[in-house]
Amino acid sequence: MKIVVIGPGAMGCLFAGYLQAAGFEASLLDYKSDRAVLIHRQGLIITGVRGDHEVHVPTGINVVDLADADLVLVCVKAYATAAVADEIAGVQPGPRWVLTLQNGVGNVEILSEKLGAERVIGGVTTAGAFVHSPGAVQHAGEGDTIIGRAAGDNAELGPVVEALTRAGFKPDVKPDVQNLIWSKLVVNVGINALGAITRLRNGALIEHQGTAAIMAGAVGEVVAVAEARGIELLHPDPLEAVRTVCRNTSGNTCSMLGDVLAQRRTEIDFINGAVVREGSALGIETPVNRVLTDLVQTIEQSYQVRVTR
Ligand code: PAF
Secondary structure (H helix, E strand, C coil): CEEEEEECCHHHHHHHHHHHCCCCEEEEECCCCHHHHHHHHCCCEEEEEECCCEEECEEEHHHHHHCCCEEEEECCCCCHHHHHHHHHCCCCCCCEEEEEEECCCCHHHHHHHCCCHHEEEEEEEECCEEEEEEEEEEEEECCCEEECCCCCCCCCCCCHHHHHHHCCCCCEECCHHHHHHHHHHHHHHHHHHHHHHHHCHHHHHHHHHHHHHHHHHHHHHHHHHHHHHHHHHHCCCCHHHHHHHHHCCCCCCCCCHHHHHCHHHHHHHHCHHHHHHHHHHHHCCCHHHHHHHHHHHHHHHHHHHHCCC
């Protein structure tokens, strides 16, 4: 099975490395040529909960590699999904399957619109990982990986499930992909902006009274919006599910904190910002998510003028 992982962030490196180590023909696609050369030469260095691994994964910038892939994993930031979908749409015959494991809402819709829903798989993972340096990733916590076809029925997913299983991700398959995406959104809404603002690791967010209370407020709002949309969340107690992810990935710096530390654009518009937009469309107040969104947007806009000491 030929697998191309797009985006050498924490999740991209983790999936590419473990898939290659499990015996699949996996490669990584990057848009930055200097980083691609470095990762190609050095290999992936994965440390953490499964021990230490060094895996050579061919890494390049050539989108032609996508043309005959059996499976493409989209692991770029949500704001880059449309550009990646255009790249995939431009190669012939193109991959059989395109699986998004990204944070935030809207990715499945963009990929389906540009590539056709019949080859798109939505997926979520609560595995925790962060990048030390290009290609060097700390696997800070195991999590659940759940997938489902955008087209609805989950026929023909056997080889994808087999690949993820052999790579150690213990995948589950569920029927309604939006239920998955929103269940993961709840986790990201509870953790990411708070981690980015406070600069605390996931575990510490539930140890402080203030962050624990804000988390409860933000999660309560996204649950209300999800219910109004008719979403069936996977966990009967969504706040407890977020706390469980905090405990299971306690040593992790969440992806949004990683973005802020590297002074990059964050996914706030696709996470807490999406809750504010969806809530507003449905007439549901989301004041906690609005404040979190405003604060993270302010941080993003002020990297150059920040007082550091
Ligand atoms: O974005 C992240 O960092 C991850 O989705 C998660 C599950 C919150 C763990 O840090």
